[in-house]
Every structure is written in structure tokens, then in C-alpha cells.
Amino acid sequence: MALTPRPPLVSCNIDANNKPCEQGKENESEKNGGGRRDLIQAASMVGLSFLAVSPSPNGSAWGAPVVPPDLNTCGPATVTTPPGVPSAPATSVSCCLLPPTKPIIDYELPSKPKIHRRRPAHKVDDDYISKYNKAYELMKALPSSDPRSFMRQADIHCAFCNGAYNQLGSTNKLQVHFSWLFLPWHRWYLYFHEQILAKLIGDPKFSLVYWNWDNQANVGGNIMPTMFTQEGSALYDAKRNQNHLPPILNTLALTDLASNALTNKQIIQDNLNIMYQSIVTASTPDLFMGKKYSAGDPEPNIGGTLENAPHTAIHAWTGSDKETYLEDMGNFYSAARDPIFFAHHSNVDRLWAVWNTIGGRRRDHTDPDFLNAEFLFYDENGCMVRVKAKDALDNSKLGVTYIKVNGDQLWLNYEPQPLSTTTTSKQVVPRSMDDIPELGPASQDTSPTKIDKKFVSLVKRPTAVPQELLDKGLEEEDLEEVLVLEYVEVPRNVATHIAVFINLPQADATTPLSCAEYVGSFINIPHLVGEGMDMSSRSVCARFGISDNLQRLGITDLSTISVTVVAKLGGSEEIPISLKGIKIEYE
Numbered sequence: 001m002a003l004t005p006r007p008p009l010v011s012c013n014i015d016a017n018n019k020p021c022e023q024g025k026e027n028e029s030e031k032n033g034g035g036r037r038d039l040i041q042a043a044s045m046v047g048l049s050f051l052a053v054s055p056s057p058n059g060s061a062w063g064a065p066v067v068p069p070d071l072n073t074c075g076p077a078t079v080t081t082p083p084g085v086p087s088a089p090a091t092s093v094s095c096c097l098l099p100p101t102k103p104i105i106d107y108e109l110p111s112k113p114k115i116h117r118r119r120p121a122h123k124v125d126d127d128y129i130s131k132y133n134k135a136y137e138l139m140k141a142l143p144s145s146d147p148r149s150f151m152r153q154a155d156i157h158c159a160f161c162n163g164a165y166n167q168l169g170s171t172n173k174l175q176v177h178f179s180w181l182f183l184p185w186h187r188w189y190l191y192f193h194e195q196i197l198a199k200l201i202g203d204p205k206f207s208l209v210y211w212n213w214d215n216q217a218n219v220g221g222n223i224m225p226t227m228f229t230q231e232g233s234a235l236y237d238a239k240r241n242q243n244h245l246p247p248i249l250n251t252l253a254l255t256d257l258a259s260n261a262l263t264n265k266q267i268i269q270d271n272l273n274i275m276y277q278s279i280v281t282a283s284t285p286d287l288f289m290g291k292k293y294s295a296g297d298p299e300p301n302i303g304g305t306l307e308n309a310p311h312t313a314i315h316a317w318t319g320s321d322k323e324t325y326l327e328d329m330g331n332f333y334s335a336a337r338d339p340i341f342f343a344h345h346s347n348v349d350r351l352w353a354v355w356n357t358i359g360g361r362r363r364d365h366t367d368p369d370f371l372n373a374e375f376l377f378y379d380e381n382g383c384m385v386r387v388k389a390k391d392a393l394d395n396s397k398l399g400v401t402y403i404k405v406n407g408d409q410l411w412l413n414y415e416p417q418p419l420s421t422t423t424t425s426k427q428v429v430p431r432s433m434d435d436i437p438e439l440g441p442a443s444q445d446t447s448p449t450k451i452d453k454k455f456v457s458l459v460k461r462p463t464a465v466p467q468e469l470l471d472k473g474l475e476e477e478d479l480e481e482v483l484v485l486e487y488v489e490v491p492r493n494v495a496t497h498i499a500v501f502i503n504l505p506q507a508d509a510t511t512p513l514s515c516a517e518y519v520g521s522f523i524n525i526p527h528l529v530g531e532g533m534d535m536s537s538r539s540v541c542a543r544f545g546i547s548d549n550l551q552r553l554g555i556t557d558l559s560t561i562s563v564t565v566v567a568k569l570g571g572s573e574e575i576p577i578s579l580k581g582i583k584i585e586y587e
Contacts, residue, residue: 063294063295063369064294064295064296064369065294065295065368065369065370065371065372065373065374065389066167066174066181066293066294066295066369066373066374067167067168067295067373067374068104068168068374068375068376068386069165069166069167069168069174070165070166070168071096071097071099071100071165071376072099073165073166074096074097074159074164074165075163075164075165076092076093076094076164077092077093077094077095077158077159077162077163077164077333093158093162093333095154095155095158095159095162095164095333096155096159096164097147097152097155097156097159097376097384098145098147098152100383100384102383102384104376104384104385104386105383105384105385105386106385106386106387107377107379107385107386107387107391109391109397109398110399113397113398113399114198114204114205114399115205115399115401116194116198116205116206116207116208116398116399116400116401117205117207117401117402117403118207118208118209118210118346118350118400118401118402118403119207119209119210119402119403120209120210120211120212120215120221120403120405121209121210121211121212121225121227121228121343122212122220122221122223122225122226123220123403124209124227129227131201131203131206132209132227132235133227133233133234133235134201134234135197135198135200135201135206136150136197136234136235136339137234138200138201139153139196139197139200139234140234146382147378147382147384148196148200148378148380148382150337150339151337152378153193153196153336153378154334154336154337156189156336156377156378157189157332157335157336157341158332158333158334158336160174160175160176160185160375161175161176161177161332161333162332162333163175167295167296168295169295169296170295170296172296172297172298172299173299175293175299175300176375177300177303177307177332178290178293178299178300178301178302178303178307178540179290179291179292179293179300179302179303180285180289180290180291180292180293180304180365180370181290181293181300181373181389182289182290182303182304182307183289183290183304183306183307183348183349183352184373184375184389184392184393185375185389186345186348186349187349187352187392187395187398188375188377188387188392189345189377190208190342190345190346190349191392191398191400192377192378192379192380192385193208193342194206194207194208194400195379195380196378196379196380198380199380199381208342208343208346209225209227209343209346210343210346210347210349210350210402211224211225211314211340211343211344211346211347212347212405212407213250213252213310213314213344213347214252214271214275214310214347214351214407214408214411215405215407215408215410216268216271216272216407216410216411217405217406217407217410218407219247219249221405221407222249222250222268222271223246223247223248223249223250224240224244224245224246224248224250224318224340225340225343226246228339228340228343229245229246234339235339235340237328237329237337237338237339237340238320239319239320239323239327239328239329239334239337239338240318240319240320240328240329240338240340241317241318241319241320241321242320242322243321244317244318249264249267249268249271250271250314250317251267251270251271251313251317252270252271252274252275252309252310252313252314253270253274253309253313253497253499253513253521253523254313254316254317254495254496254497254523254568266512266514269512269514270512270513270514271411272410272411272414272514273411273414273416273513273514273515273518274309274310274313274513274520274521275310275411275414276411276412276414276416277305277309277416277518277519277520277544278305278306278308278309278310278520279305279306279351279354279355279358279411279412280358280411280412280414280548281519281520281544281545281546281547281548281549282304282305282306282355282362282545283360283361283362283480283545283547284361284362284480284545284587285361285362285363285364285365286302286304286543286587287304287305287480287482287543287544287545287587288304288305288306288355288362289304289306289352289364289365290302290303290304290307292367292369292370294369295369299538301538301539301540301541302540302541302543303540305520305543305544305545306348306351306352306355307348308520308521308522308523308542309520309521309522309523310351311344311348312523312524312525313497313521313523314329314344315329315330315332315335315344315525316329316330316495316523316525318330318338318340318344319331319335319525325493325526326495326525326526328341329341329344330495330525330526331525331526332525332526346402349395349400350402353395353402354408354412358412360478361478361480364393370389370390371388371389371390372388372389372390373388373389374386374387374388374389375387375388375389416514416515416516416518416549416552417515417516417552418515418516418517418552418553419504419511419512419515419516419517433458433505433562436456436457436458436505436562437456437457437458438457438458438459438460438560439457439458439459439579439581439582440459440460440581440582440583441486441581441582441583442486442487442580442581442583443581446487446580446581447580448487448489448578448579448580449578449579449580450576450577450578451498451565451567451576451577451578451579452567453508453509453566453567453568454507454508454509454564454565454566454567455564455565455567455579456505456562456563456564456565457562457563457565457582458560458561458562458563459483459560459561459562459563459582459583459584460559460560460584461481461558461559461560461561461584462481462584462585462586463559465479465586466586469586469587479547479586479587480545480547480586480587481545481546481547481550481584481585481586481587482543482544482545482546482584482585482586482587483500483502483519483543483544483545483546483563483582483583483584484541484542484543484581484582484583484584484585485498485500485522485541485542485543485565485579485581485582486541486579486580486581486582486583487539487540487541487579487580487581488522488539488540488541488542488577488578488579489537489538489539489576489577489578489579490524490537490538490540490577491524491537491577492524492526492537492538493526494524494526495523495524495525495526496523496524496567496568496577497521497522497523497567497568498521498522498523498542498565498566498567498568498577499511499513499518499520499521499565499566499568500518500519500520500521500522500542500544500563500564500565500566501515501517501518501519501563501564501566502517502519502546502549502550502553502561502562502563502564503517503553503555503561503562504517504562504564505562505564506564507564507566508566509566509568511566516549516552516553517549517553519544519545519546519549520542520544522540522542524538524540545587546584561584563582565579
């Protein structure tokens, strides 16, 4: 098939959100989430199951924000025997929260919060490391009956990330990953964890450190922080990959995607582009933060680029390859059992703040279902409190600041280059386009297409701007072209990395991720599920902003491009990965 010039864009009356991979469009009419929680709670108690099946105009079951579960309905989180390890037993983990001894209260932020200045872990001095270690010693010494104890703190992550609770009034599990809840939930988690440590150590300004793994400016940030690697300290965890201890550079892709003999120079360049593609080119809230997840929705499947790539890569890189389920960091049920988890997520939180400063359409969601989503945590006094997502959007109100580092500038201003020797990659692709199949958008009847080690498809670019986007006052230059992999089926209990390239059909597992053809990754790590869920696989929708890549490759005039999906499993090669559709849409 020959590549043809792209026709001019026109507008049309298309509902931009009426797509198989969507979870409902934003409900601009609902401006207040108050009262929804009480309605759902009342319905749950009297058995009004109609609330769980009545559709709403925005596509979710109720058109309401997610609210805390009934704490009396906790069940076990279960992991099945991983593929290729028949001798490994299935595991069931109880990580139910301790029931509150007092009524749950709505948390109120202090009017003048104590300032917590989080600094990079590789820059703190010995005195601070000693203090940090002491704080965790005190937390680990608390009895299991205290919700502030270290294991009870770790259980919070397990409970809300591994299907221990149903949503209130629904049989669907409550999940704080893979959607727009990911960033605000984890910010609140860090906040209360830090408050507890501060009280235990007797320093109201005690601050978490952040693992500066995105920093490629000098060795220190992009290695496992040495303060967490001293055996015998309260910060040490034996269940880490012993091949990744300092001075080994961390990688933001699964380390076995390409040759393990990558030079440090190539690792750094790959890391810089992964950061660039995950943050800078993720120019909209849906791309960066993840898409909508409302009350009654099934398991969310559209996470943001920060969650899907560098965040998950660090989890997989840190977890022990000697443990059946990549514990501790490599599995969501056990990740927070490693103190380094909180340093890792402090950096994730910091990067969210950096993204908000880049400009353009990079700003937080405004949908009431997002703003009014509610979560439960224990405060520094061990009391259970209820918080809203909207109250975590401004770190200054939480009293949290991050010490700035120069390394951000390297990936913020990264300039990925085409692999071709010419100024564009047009001349690379046509030679092999004639035998490339075309896989269009998924439909209800679409059969899955298996991805062996790679899959190449031609994909048409949109010729019309949806009227809905124009009605929002967006100009053509404000729009982002988004590449969507629909219904990607990945094994739930195997670490998996999917790297995506455009106009590079010859890409494979050895192709450097530093090139302009690389548009991003989706990474899955093992995680437990609740009773009644599919334990073998999960279906996701992976989305990548490609406007910047199209310009760098000089192919903005083409109506059809090739998309190459390179898959790599961390476990058995016999476990299939598949997808149902590929499309490009405007956002």
C-alpha cells in the first residue's frame, strides 16, 4: 500500500467520546458531589440494586464520584500460580483495614500547614538518613493493632489496589490504579504516611525523600538510593533485585526488553526519551493522568502515561527477580512493604507537579466525578478520615514542596531524532509498506489479534475534527493526535512491556527507545485481584500522544502511518498478548 498525502482537516458532528475504549465522558452538568455518597450508602443498605444497573448520560453506572467502600465487606486478594512456575502455590492475602474505633470524620487541612520540604534521596546527609531511619524504626515497632504501624500502612495500598473491597453498593471492585484516581489517591497516601512519621519522630516538619530516578544528569539520582540499601537498617528490604544495587543505573523500561548489555550511555538516552514521551508529549489530562472512573464502573483500564511507563517500570526494576511474584516492589500487594516505595511515589508526585508547570492544556481534571472522589486514610493519631481528590490538587495547601533539581531540564528539553539518516523517516517506511495489514478500530465483533514478539499495522489518521472539541473552543493547534491500542489483553501475573513505534515497521526488541519513532510504553506488573475477577489476564487501553512525533518525523501530511507494537514478557513466552484494534483520534 502506497502512502498518500493527507487531505485537509474538516469539522464534523461526531461524538468524540463514543468509543469502545472509553469509560464515559465528563459530566459538566454535575457541579457538586455532595449527597451522592449518602444516596449510594442508603441504597446499599436497603438493597436498591437498581442503582448499579441504571445507566447515566455520561456512561458510568451512576454518574457519581467514587466513594469509600463498606469496610465490613472486605475479602481476600488472590494471586494465581504464575505461568511457567507450576510449582508455585496460589496465594491469598488478607489486607483488610483495621475497623475505625471512632466515627469516620471529614478531614480538614490546617489553615497554616507545617512545611515539608521533600529532597532528593541522593542529596541528604548522614544526619538526615539517621533521623529517617529512626522514624521508620518507630513505625515498625508499633503493634499490629495500631493502624499507623508499618505493615498496616502497607495494607492500605494492598487493600485499594488489589480488589479487597467492592465499590459501595456494587459488585465491581474498587481500584485506585489505572485511571484518574491514581495520582490524587497516592498523593493523599504519602501525605498521611509523612504525617505519621513526623509525629513518631517528634518533628512536625519531617519530610519524605524522593527517589530522583528520572535524573540522568549525574549518577546518584538514577540509581537505587544508597540510604535504602544498608542491611540492618529500617529502610532495607531484602526482597529487591540484587542485580540492580548501586552503582547500576535504573532503567525506565523492563530491563530485558532489549539486550542486557546496553551501555550506560544508551540507558540514559532511552530514559530521557521515555520521560519526554511520558510527560511532555502527554499534553492533556486524559493522556497524563488517566481517564474517567466513576461509581459503579468496572475495573478501570485507561491509566495515564506517567503511571503506565516510568512509574510501573521502577516497580518492576526494584522487585526481586528471585521472588515468585516479584515481591516486594514488583507486585502491588506487597509494594508498600518496602520503605523505598514512598520515596518512589514521592518522585511520581513531584513529576505530577512538574507536568502542571509545562503549560498548554496540561492541567488537572475538572470533572466533578474526579474532584469529589473520596478516599479513606488513617491520620497521625490513628483516626480514620475521609478526604476528597480536589483537596489534594494543590501541594502548597498540603504543606508539601520539592527541592528542585537540574536533571528535569534534560528530559523536558529532550530532542529525540529519527533513526533514519535523512532529515525525515519517510524514506525508511515505504519500502516495506505493501505487505503490512491494516487493523482498524475495535468493534463488538472484532476478534483479538495476537502479538507474538511484534505486530505491525497500517493505521489511518483522522480527517475530521470532532465538533465536540471545536465547541469547547479548541483551535486546531491545541489538538493532540492520540494513538490508541484498544483492548490489549495482557497476563495479569507476568511483568509485561509493550513498546510502540510509528513509521518504523522494522522496530524490534533491540530498537533503542531514544528515537523519535518511539511514542511510549505500557508496562504491567503482577498484582492480586479480588474474588470473582479474572485472575489470568486484564484488558487495557493504551494511549499515546503522537503530534510531536509526527512533526519530528516530518510526516504530518500523511493520511496513513505504520504502527509497530513490540511486546516482551518477563516470564513465560507462551502467554499470549493480543489486541483488538488500533486507531488515531483527536483529543
